[in-house]
Amino acid sequence: MLYLLTILLLVVSFLLFRHVLRLRRFLRELQDSVSSQRRLLPADFATTLGKIGVIGLVDSINELIDSNDQTIIQKNDYSGQIDVILGAVQEAVIVFNEDHVVEYANRSSEKLFRDGLPIQGLHLESVFSASILQELLDSAAKQGGDESTQVKIEQGAKKRWVEASCTKVQSINLEGGHSTLLVMYDITKLKGLEVMRREFVANVSHELRTPLTIIKGFAETLIDDKATIDRKMRHRFMGKILKNAERLNLLVEDLLTISRLESRPDQIESVEQPFKSLLNEVAESYRNRIHTNEQKIEVIVAAAVGSFPFDRYRINQVLDNLIENVFRYAPEFTSIKLEAVLEVDLGLVRCSVIDDGSGIPEKDLPHLFERFYRVDKGRSRETGGTGLGLSIVKHIVQLHGGTVEAESKVGEGTRMSFRLPIKQTQSLGQASADLEYAGNDTHGDQRNQYEGTDQGAG
Secondary structure: OHHHHHHHHHHHHHHHHHHHHHHHHHHHHHHHHHHHOOOOOOHHHHHHHHHHOOHHHHHHHHHHHHHHHHHHHHHHHHHHHHHHHHHHOOOEEEEEOOOOEEEEEOHHHHHHHHOOOOOOOOEHHHHOOOHHHHHHHHHHHHHOOOEEEEEEEEEOOEEEEEEEEEEEEEOOOOOOOEEEEEEEEEOHHHHHHHHHHHHHHHHHHHHHHHHHHHHHHHHHHHHHOOOOOOHHHHHHHHHHHHHHHHHHHHHHHHHHHHHHHHHOHHHOOOEEEEHHHHHHHHHHHHHHHOOOOOOEEEEEEOOOOOEEEEOHHHHHHHHHHHHHHHHHHOOOOOEEEEEEEEEOOOOEEEEEEEEOOOOOOHHHHHHOOOOOOOOOHHHHHHOOOOOOHHHHHHHHHHHOOOEEEEEEEOOOEEEEEEEEEOOOOOOOOOOOOOOOOOOOOOOHHHHHHHOOOOOOOO
């Protein structure tokens, strides 16, 4: 009997020991699954778990693991979306900690300050240096509120203007800590446009004041001294008033045309047509103004230059502006050539107005197409220029998708060239946002007396 009881105890002990081993194994599996965030599939322990009644516990743990996994996935997706959104915005977004170490930077900030190189992990001082910006950051660190200011940042030879604002946010890496969110918008182009606007207003005011002063002076003289002014002098004064009034009218109309072209660039109407016929037509219109025995106008068009799309009226204006320059500023010329060649590799037609006049100083060449630029200010005003001629040329050509350039040597003459695409690659008239202000000539016969482009020589 004792023998049987001993055997029974051994069997029960063995079964209990095996059960304990399975339970320990199950607990290790449970611990591993929780720490590794994976579901527990206790197929091997189903009977044991059923006996001890913990299957419900396992199901609850699996549900928690599934819920946690889903939360992590959503958080990662959300973080990815945030990265995509911040990477797409134009503003530079930088998050840095209390030690001024960059914790996050979007692509715009990397392009703005490091030419696309990563800046995460760098100190702010190594990314940019600006005392005003440092003061802004220190102020935000103390007050914790939003502030905004315009800051000039120098990067070697480059100078940038940014509008910066910053605020405290919860730390990305340190729980319970704080970081600073710095947002900067590049306003360098806006600053440049603001300068251009001020210069434009100042130049226009100056150009308007000159003829107005003359008109007012002669008119006051005619009124105050009418008894002492003889008929010949009166006629002379009236001629001065009329001439300056017409000059004033030309300038105002140029400015209005500028506004129309800027607000409605679709006024450019492209029609495929032969270019040579336009050059011949323009040259013929000027032949009655040259001294036949001493001067000549030639048209030289390469055989490869055929028909291509352009606005005949506007390009006629371009050619008129360039040829008028020669007559106005290089009247001693002996030859004017209207030349057109095809640049096959570039898909462009290059048209040039070439003269053998006195030429232009090299220092003035880069500025010829700027608004109101004059090489010889006194001579330009004597000839009645509005100061917008070559800007007109540049603007019209750019509206066609082309470019302009000037080449000259003092004493050897000048070549003024513009290039036009032989195929329309964009909606005609769709000007770049960086186009300068320019105008165009709409005054027909009046331009021969009063309109001038601001080139020192033709």
